[in-house]
Structures are given as structure tokens and as C-alpha cells.
Amino acid sequence: MTAAFTARVSAALTDPTLKTAIERTTGNARAKRAAAVAAWPSFEAARDLGRDIKDHVTQNLAFYLAAFERNALASGAQIHWARTADEACDIVVRLCRQAGATSVTRAKSMLGEEIGLPHALEAAGIARVETDLAEHIVQLAGDRPSHIVWPALHKTREQVREMFACLHHEPGGLDSVEAMVASARRELRQKFMRADVGISGANFLVADTGAICTVTNEGNAELTTTPPRVHIVTAGIEKLVPSTAHAMSLLRLLVRSATGAELTQYTTFHCGPKRADDADGPREFHIVLVDNGRTRMLTEGLEDMLRCLRCGACLNHCVVYRQIGGHAYGGTYPGPMGAVLTPVLDGLPTAQDLPRACTLNGLCAEVCPVKIPLPTLIKGWRNKSWRLGLEPRAVTLALRLWRFAATRPALYRLGTRLALPVLRLFARSGWARALPFASGWTGQRDFPAPARQSFLDQIKERRHDRA
Amino acid sequence: MSTPTSPAPRVALFATCLVDALRPAIGFSALELLEQAGCTVEIPPTQTCCGQPALNSGDQAGAAALARRNIALLEGFDAIIIPSGSCAGTLRSHYPELFPPTSPWHARAQSLAAKTFELLSYLHDIRHWRPQNLALPASCTYHDSCSGLRELGVKHQPRALLAGIAGLTLTEMPEAETCCGFGGTFCVKYPAISTAIVSEKTANIAATGADLLLGGDLGCLMNMAGRLHRQGVPVRAFHAAELLAGRGHGPAIGEPE
Numbered sequence: 195m196t197a198a199f200t201a202r203v204s205a206a207l208t209d210p211t212l213k214t215a216i217e218r219t220t221g222n223a224r225a226k227r228a229a230a231v232a233a234w235p236s237f238e239a240a241r242d243l244g245r246d247i248k249d250h251v252t253q254n255l256a257f258y259l260a261a262f263e264r265n266a267l268a269s270g271a272q273i274h275w276a277r278t279a280d281e282a283c284d285i286v287v288r289l290c291r292q293a294g295a296t297s298v299t300r301a302k303s304m305l306g307e308e309i310g311l312p313h314a315l316e317a318a319g320i321a322r323v324e325t326d327l328a329e330h331i332v333q334l335a336g337d338r339p340s341h342i343v344w345p346a347l348h349k350t351r352e353q354v355r356e357m358f359a360c361l362h363h364e365p366g367g368l369d370s371v372e373a374m375v376a377s378a379r380r381e382l383r384q385k386f387m388r389a390d391v392g393i394s395g396a397n398f399l400v401a402d403t404g405a406i407c408t409v410t411n412e413g414n415a416e417l418t419t420t421p422p423r424v425h426i427v428t429a430g431i432e433k434l435v436p437s438t439a440h441a442m443s444l445l446r447l448l449v450r451s452a453t454g455a456e457l458t459q460y461t462t463f464h465c466g467p468k469r470a471d472d473a474d475g476p477r478e479f480h481i482v483l484v485d486n487g488r489t490r491m492l493t494e495g496l497e498d499m500l501r502c503l504r505c506g507a508c509l510n511h512c513v514v515y516r517q518i519g520g521h522a523y524g525g526t527y528p529g530p531m532g533a534v535l536t537p538v539l540d541g542l543p544t545a546q547d548l549p550r551a552c553t554l555n556g557l558c559a560e561v562c563p564v565k566i567p568l569p570t571l572i573k574g575w576r577n578k579s580w581r582l583g584l585e586p587r588a589v590t591l592a593l594r595l596w597r598f599a600a601t602r603p604a605l606y607r608l609g610t611r612l613a614l615p616v617l618r619l620f621a622r623s624g625w626a627r628a629l630p631f632a633s634g635w636t637g638q639r640d641f642p643a644p645a646r647q648s649f650l651d652q653i654k655e656r657r658h659d660r661a
Numbered sequence: 662m663s664t665p666t667s668p669a670p671r672v673a674l675f676a677t678c679l680v681d682a683l684r685p686a687i688g689f690s691a692l693e694l695l696e697q698a699g700c701t702v703e704i705p706p707t708q709t710c711c712g713q714p715a716l717n718s719g720d721q722a723g724a725a726a727l728a729r730r731n732i733a734l735l736e737g738f739d740a741i742i743i744p745s746g747s748c749a750g751t752l753r754s755h756y757p758e759l760f761p762p763t764s765p766w767h768a769r770a771q772s773l774a775a776k777t778f779e780l781l782s783y784l785h786d787i788r789h790w791r792p793q794n795l796a797l798p799a800s801c802t803y804h805d806s807c808s809g810l811r812e813l814g815v816k817h818q819p820r821a822l823l824a825g826i827a828g829l830t831l832t833e834m835p836e837a838e839t840c841c842g843f844g845g846t847f848c849v850k851y852p853a854i855s856t857a858i859v860s861e862k863t864a865n866i867a868a869t870g871a872d873l874l875l876g877g878d879l880g881c882l883m884n885m886a887g888r889l890h891r892q893g894v895p896v897r898a899f900h901a902a903e904l905l906a907g908r909g910h911g912p913a914i915g916e917p918e
Contacts, residue, residue, distance in 0.1 A: 195850060207853055513840045517857040551851050553844030553858075554717060555807035573717065580719030589850070593715055597723040600678075601730055603707035610682055624917045625890055634849030638856040639887035642683065642915035649676050649685035653704050 195586055199547035202522040209519075211350050216519050219347045220510040226454025227507060227561070234450065244447045244564045248501035251434050252492065258401040258434045259483070265404030269466030271479040276309075282484045283314035286393065286426055289480055290320050293424045295390035301408065301415040302326035303395025304342050304504055305430050305484060308526045308539065311393070323385045325414040327378055334361050340520030342527060343452050343506035348519050382414075392418040392476070394464075396429035397448065397503075398441040399481075405465035406481060407441055409449065409458040416462055425464070425476035430484050432500040438463070444503060447563035451505040487538045495574055499534050501564040508558035508568060514551055523548055530558035530568040537575050546584045549575035607650065614644045670739035672700045675731075677748045678710040679879045684914065687879060690906035691744045691780050698790035700742075705734050711748045716755055717845050725759045725766075732756065732769050740787075741777040744902055745878045746809020747845070749779040754812045779809055780902055781877055785818035792825035797909040802834045802871040803901070804862070804885065806878035810838060819877055819901045826904060832869040836862075843884035859888045867894050873913075874898040886914045 206212055231237050251258050263273050274289075276282035290298060298320055300306065312333075315322045324333040328346035331354055332339055339345030346354070355368045358377050365377045394415050396406035406427050408415040419425045435441045449458050468475030491500060509515045509529030520528035525536035525545060533548040549572045558568045579585055599606045620626040621643030628636045635641055647655075672695060676688040688704075695702045712727030731752070735741045743749040753774045760767040784790040801823070809815035823829060842848060842858025849855075862885055866874055874889070874896050876882045886898035897913035912918055 203851070203853060207857055513842060513858045514854055517854055551847070551854060553807070553840045553842060553847045553855075555840035555844070556811040557807070557838075557840070560811060573719070576717070576719035577721050578719070580721070585719060586850075589718060589846070590720075593718055593720050593723060596710070597715060597720070597726060600709040600712075600727055603709055606709045614682060624912075624915045625887075627891075632849070634852040635887070637852050638891060639859070639884065640890040640915065641887055642883055643917075644683045645685045646918070647685070649681045649688035650704070650706060650708070652685055653688075654706060 195550075196547055199522070199524065199551070202524060203518050203551075206518040206522040211353065212348055212519050213517070215348050215350045216516055218350075219341070219344050220516060223343075223453060223506070223510045227451060227510070228454075230450040230454040230456070240443070240447055241563055241565055244444055244503075245501060247435060247440050247443060248432075248564055249497075251436065252432070252497055252500045255431065255434070255489075255492070258436060259431060261401040262399050262404060262434060263483075265402060266466075266481055267404070269404045269479075270469075271404060271466050271481050274480060274482045276482055276484045276486070279309035279484075279486050282309045282428060282482055282486065283311055285482050286311060286428060287314055287318045287320070289424065289426055290315070290318070290391050293391050293478070295320060295424070297321040297323060297385070297389050298391040298393055299323045299325050299386055299389040299418045299422065300329070301392070301394040301410065301418040302329045302345065303393075303428060304339075304526065305395050305428050306393065307339060308430075309428065309484060309486060311428065323382070323389065325382055325386065325418050326410070327375065327412055327414070330378055330382065331357070334358075338521060339526075340528065341506060341509060342504050342531075348521065386417040387421055389418075389422045391424040391426060392420075392422040393426045393428065394419050396427050396433050396481075398435050398444065399429055399431075399433045399483075400438055400441055400463070401434055402437045403463075403465060405438070405463040407445075407461065407463050409445065409461050411453075411459040413460045416460060419462075419464055419476065420474050422476060424478040424480070425467075427464075427479075427481045428484060429481065430486070430488060432488055432502070444564075448503045448505050451503070451507040451561070451563040491538060496534065496538065496571060498566050499531070499571060501566055502531055502535075503564060504531075505563055507561045507563065511557045511561050513553060513555065513557075530572065531566075534568060534571045534575070542575065542579060542582065543584060546579055549573075549579065607648075610648045611651065614646070614648065617644050618646070669699050669701045672702055672740040672742050673735050673738040674702050674704045675708055675711070675735065675741055675743045675748070675752075676704065677743060677745045677879070679883070680744060683883070684879055684900070686903055686908055686911065687744050687900045690900070690902040690908055691742065693906045694780070694784055694790065694902060695742060698784055698788035700740075700788070703738070708734060711743075711751045713748060713751045714846055716751060716759075721759060724755075728756045728759050728770065729766060732766065732773050736769060736773050739776065740783070741773065742780050742783050743777065744780040744900065745880070746779050746806045746813055746815050747878055747880065749777055750808035750812035752777040779813050779815050779877065781822060781905075782809075782813060782815045782818045784905075785822055790822075792822060792905055795825065795905070795907055796827040797904060798828035799873055799909070800830045800832055800869075800871045801873035801875050801904075802832050802866055802869040803837060804834070804841060804866075804874065804876040804881060805838045806876055806881045807840050809877055815877060819875070822905055823875065823901060826909075829904070829909075832871050834865040834869045834871075836865055841881045841885050843881045845880065848884060855884075856888070859884055860892075863888050863892060863894060866896055872897065873904075873909075875901045875904065877901055882914055890915055
């Protein structure tokens with residue numbers, strides 16, 4: 195319960211349009227995903243397969259990384275290794291400078307957000323053009339993504355219309371969604387063609403071909419990676435799959451879980467730079483492989499999380515995310531997957547509220563396409579938080595008292611006998627509107643008056659009566 | 662496992678700390694239903710708490726201390742029956758995780774887990790008990806509490822049992838399987854988020870127009886009933902076991918005795 199988190203939650207809950215914006219997108223996503231899953235009889239078997247593919251790679255990471263590097267080099271790509279976010283950003287900025295780039299286009303990548311690439315490019319004085327429509331909206335607004343699939347989910351279309359009207363050079367009529375998309379297209383099209391460097395992420399790194407795979411619904415990744423002279427890929431090392439066939443198995447899970455569609459509009463495998471007889475393509479193709487805490491997750495009981503496909507299903511189904519949205523989480527990744535990943539990236543003291551602000555209802559694990567036991571991993575962070583003494587003093591004191599009493603039945607019974615009449619004093623016609631030390635409950639709910647006598651005491655009396 | 666024709670199983674009723682202190686009617690309902698279902702019921706008088714608050718707050722040592730205590734207290738029975746999905750889930754799914762596989766407590770926790778049941782699913786699936794001669798002219802809606810639903814598969818059993826009450830009609834609410842925002846200590850650690858969640862739940866409940874809100878976990882029921890009462894929505898809340906034990910004519914949660 196840090197002040198920063200409380201303030202962000204409060205801002206989210208009092209935002210007059212946020213809830214509408216969240217529910218429009220996530221409600222639609224939930225309904226479409228449910229329909230897609232219902233129409234796929236072997237979905238459960240596919241989830242098991244997806245889990246097994248990712249686990250196999252995680253357990254043989256060194257082997258597949260070496261294979262990927264070998265095959266990517268053979269295709270003419272250049273490979274760079276980054277241990278940390280800063281190293282990754284330094285490599286990208288250096289490559290941009292070497293290319294003499296003044297402007298770069300970027301296709302949406304959560305890894306890019308994770309390593310702080312937008313900020314690093316800005317600091318280096320390199321103009322950055324976000325080409326994903328939602329990222330374009332986020333960039334225009336000077337904002338941060340609030341969802342890993344729909345970065346501008348927190349904006350209503352009414353808000354976007356207003357912003358396009360002010361900030362686009364030729365907004366034209368913006369009376370329909372189509373007209374708004376056309377306005378963004380006019381704004382972005384020339385920038386695509388003028389960029390010196392295109393930067394993308396990768397949904398998969400295919401070990402046996404050295405290719406990287408991107409999936410989008412707008413085609414912006416293709417326009418980001420093809421016209422510029424240089425294509426730079428930043429990808430987390432957990433994106434590895436053994437072969438294209440494995441990528442296809444995971445792709446079926448990823449797309450249905452994210453949007454409910456069977457396939458994204460654009461699914462592209464990029465393999466090496468432009469060859470002599472290719473019509474187009476970048477002259478240089480760089481792949482930056484980023485660790486940034488991932489190998490540490492292997493040794494800290496978080497290896498299951500390395501299966502994550504970044505589909506966003508756990509966000510869409512999370513009751514907490516649905517109320518507070520993505521910004522309140524404070525990190526790159528929100529929702530249940532963010533509650534597991536953000537403590538890795540930002541440290542548990544900073545992110546301590548995220549694993550705690552979860553009802554452990556288990557729906558996230560139920561919808562996860564690769565069966566990540568998210569509630570178990572979240573509880574793992576709570577255990578660590580307790581051991582590190584990060585839990586609020588009032589909570590640890592209350593639980594220690596509770597344990598002391600609950601392991602001493604006579605004391606526990608005496609406590610119940612004393613507490614019940616006191617609690618009843620606060621109730622009027624069955625309900626208490628306020629209770630000492632319980633404002634968290636009674637702030638917005640009434641508390642039912644307890645029984646005159648506890649169940650166990652009543653049972654004891656009955657036994658006496660019978661005897 | 663026993664059927665109604667085999668010798669009566671000796672079962673322990675673990676009431677849960679909430680039922681013990683706040684709503685004994687659920688404990689008495691559970692006792693009567695288990696007896697109707699042919700069980701010999703004992704209520705271990707030194708029972709306290711399953712340890713869930715410690716378990717979910719990261720206090721593994723505290724949870725393990727309560728787990729050891731409950732294992733020793735309950736392992737001699739044929740079955741342990743709990744009128745709560747989340748407390749039953751704690752014994753069934755989480756006690757074994759508290760001990761390393763090499764510890765003798767691990768094996769004891771596993772054997773206890775195998776014979777621990779949530780009340781309504783035990784009555785329906787194991788004892789094949791069905792309500793007889795029960796009538797209550799009312800409409801109801803049912804909230805599926807998360808732990809019972811996802812850890813123990815409690816979904817159709819309460820509905821099948823409630824269908825045996827003449828005159829009772831069930832109207833499903835939208836998102837019956839969505840968390841009510843209780844989450845144990847979550848609701849007092851993050852009251853603003855919890856209130857936002859439960860307010861959506863109460864809107865869904867009210868939209869059904871049902872007279873009664875039913876469920877299988879007192880914590881969730883208190884959360885929803887407490888919010889409904891604060892909002893002035895006249896939906897009355899009961900644990901499903903209370904209706905099945907013929908107590909649907911009595912006071913609902915929060916109504917004076």
C-alpha cells in the first residue's frame with residue numbers, strides 16, 4: 195500500500211471515461227476469445243502443447259540461442275547481445291547513429307517499452323515515429339501504453355477524434371472510425387517512406403531458420419521493416435521457438451487469446467537483409483537479443499513466466515485491471531502478468547503493491563493460453579515480500595496475533611466470546627455502518643451483526659443440555 | 662468413498678472462522694444436511710481457522726503452523742466437510758504445498774487433502790443427497806465463488822440441489838463466475854478497488870430482479886450483501902446450505918434474528 199500506487203489507483207477510479215474505455219475493448223476481447231475457444235475443440239490439447247514447447251525451449255535455452263545465432267548469421271543478419279535494458283538501448287542508438295539516422299519508425303514492441311527505448315531515442319536526439327495506430331495515439335498524447343495489445347485502450351474514440359483534429363496536419367472529416375484511420379494514414383505514410391531505420395520487436399525467434407516473426411493487424415510492421423535501409427529487431431530471449439512449425443502452434447494460441455481472431459491480418463517472417471535479387475528489404479538487418487532479468491527468472495522460481503506470449507488475455511479477464519486499467523500498475527506490464535514481471539524489472543520494493551492488489555480468483559490462469567500459474571507466482575512474490583519485511587506493519591501484527599490465537603483454541607474461544615457482544619454494539623437492526631479498525635470494510639459496505647453466540651459455543655451448550 | 666447404503670462415514674464438520682463467529686445458521690444447516698445424507702457428524706471443538714489469511718498474505722510459517730494443527734486435528738476422520746469453497750480449497754490444494762515433499766507433513770497433508778470436501782459438492786457428488794419436500798416460493802440468483810469454482814469444480818452441484826426446492830426459480834446473473842472483489846484480506850487492503858468490483862457485481866445481481874442472492878462462501882456473501890445493503894438494494898442473501906436445510910424462511914444475512 196504505497197502512496198504512489200494508492201494515488202494512481204485513485205486517479206484511475208475517479209477518471210470519468212476510463213472505465214467505459216476499458217470495458218469497450220476488454221469486453222469485446224473477452225466475448226470474441228470465448229467464441230474462438232468454443233469453436234476450437236482441441237483448445238486444451240493446444241494449450242498443453244504450447245506450454246510444452248515453451249518449457250522445452252526454456253530448459254534448453256543455451257542450445258536454441260546458439261542455433262538461432264548461427265542460422266541468423268548465415269542469413270546475413272547481425273546479432274547483438276544485451277544483458278540489461280541500458281545495454282540494449284545503447285546498442286540500438288549506436289546502430290541508428292552508424293546508419294546516420296535522423297528519423298526512425300517503430301512498430302509496437304512491448305520489449306521496446308520495457309527497455310525504455312522511446313526515451314533513449316529521444317535522449318539521443320533521434321526522431322521517433324510510432325507506426326502502430328494505438329502507439330501513434332499514445333505518442334501524440336505524450337502518454338504511456340496502458341495495455342500490451344491495445345496500448346491506447348484507455349482513450350475513448352471521442353478523445354482520439356479530438357486529438358487528431360488538433361494534432362494531425364490534414365485531419366479532414368473525422369466523423370467515423372474509418373475517417374479517423376484515414377487521417378492517421380495520411381499523417382504516417384510519408385514518414386514510413388522517409389525513415390532511415392525501422393525498429394520492430396519479434397513475436398517469435400525461429401531457431402532453425404534464424405528468422406524473426408512479427409504479427410500485426412495494420413501492416414505497419416511490414417512498412418516499418420521493409421522501406422528503411424536498416425531494420426533493427428529488439429527481442430527478449432524467451433521469444434525463441436525451435437522451428438516455424440512450433441511458431442505456428444503458438445501463433446494459433448496467441449491470436450485467439452488476444453483478439454479472438456483465427457489469425458492476425460499480417461504475419462511476417464523476416465529472414466536476413468535484402469538479397470541481390472529481392473525487390474525490396476533492408477540493407478542491414480540487426481537483431482538485439484535482450485536478457486534484462488530473464489535468465490535470473492530461471493533461477494528464482496519464475497521460469498513458468500518465460501512462457502508468456504504477451505497475448506493480454508489475463509489483463510482482459512482481470513477484475514482489478516478492469517477497474518484500474520494499465521497505468522495504475524506503474525510498470526511496463528500491467529494486469530496479472532505485470533504483477534509477476536514488474537517486480538523482476540523494477541524490484542519488489544517499488545512494485546510491492548502489484549502482487550498484493552490481486553483477489554487470487556484464478557481466472558487469469560484459466561484463460562492463459564500457455565497455462566502459466568499466475569496466482570501461484572503472485573503468491574510467490576507475497577511470500578518474498580513477507581520475508582523481506584515489506585508487508586505493512588498493521589497486517590503483519592494482525593496476522594501474528596491471529597496465528598497466536600488460532601493455535602490456542604481456549605484463547606480463541608475466549609476471544610470470540612468477548613468480541614461478539616462488542617461487535618454487536620455497533621449494529622443497528624442487523625447491520626453495522628462503521629466498525630473500529632475496519633473502515634476498509636465499512637467505508638463502502640455494511641457489516642452484518644455477528645451471532646449472539648458462536649456456532650461452537652452453541653454446539654457445546656446443546657451437548658450439555660443433552661447430557 | 663461411501664454411498665448412502667454403505668456404513669455411515671464419520672465426518673468432521675469444519676465450520677470456518679466466519680461461520681463460527683458470524684453466521685452459525687450455516688453451521689447448523691451443514692450439520693443437518695450431512696446427517697440427512699447419512700453421515701455421522703462430529704464437530705471438533707478445538708477447531709479454529711484454516712490459515713487462509715496467512716497463506717494469502719505471504720506468511721508461510723503462520724499458514725504451516727495452522728496447517729499442522731488442523732492436519733493433526735482432522736486426519737482421523739473419514740472425510741472433512743467445509744461449508745466454504747475457499748477454506749476447503751486451502752486444505753485440498755494448498756496444505757500440501759506448504760511442506761517439502763520429503764517432510765512427513767507433506768504426505769499427511771496430501772492424505773487430508775484427498776478427503777476434504779466443500780459441503781455442497783460433497784452432498785451432491787459423493788453422498789448423492791437430494792432435497793425432499795422442500796418448498797420456497799422465491800426467485801434467486803447464484804454467485805460462483807472463485808476458489809470453489811476454479812480449485813474444486815463447484816458449479817453445477819449447488820444449482821442441481823437448489824432445483825429440488827419447489828417454487829424456487831434461478832435467474833443467472835451476467836458474469837456469475839466473475840470475482841466479487843472480496844479476496845480475503847484484499848478487500849481491506851485495497852478497499853477502493855474492492856468496492857469498484859463489488860459494485861459491478863451488485864449491479865449484475867440487481868439486474869436479475871431476484872429476491873435472493875445465494876452462494877457457497879460466507880466471505881463473498883457478506884461482501885456482496887454488505888454492499889447491497891449500503892446501496893439500499895433489497896436483495897436478501899443466504900448460503901445455499903441454509904435454503905437446502907429449510908431455513909430459507911428465516912432471517913437472511915444481516916437481518917435481525
